Amino acid sequence: MILMEAAQAGSFPWAFTAVYVVGFIAAVAIGSVAWYNSKRPPGWENKERPDIVPEVNAEDPNV
Secondary structure (H helix, E strand, O other), X not given: OHHHHHHHHOOOOHHHHHHHHHHHHXXXXXXXXXXXXXXXXXXXXXXXXXXXXXXXXXXXXXX
């Protein structure tokens, strides 16, 4: 009800909503990269990594 009233009044904070949407998309993307770089779940040990996911070497001492 409040959202409808705010939208009708023309004062709905679209920039505020956009920050939440962009943040959610970024969180999903970063979480996906982290999941793909983690140890594989049972049954996924021999599956190929997608080309879009970067390889992260945690044992590299130069990092």
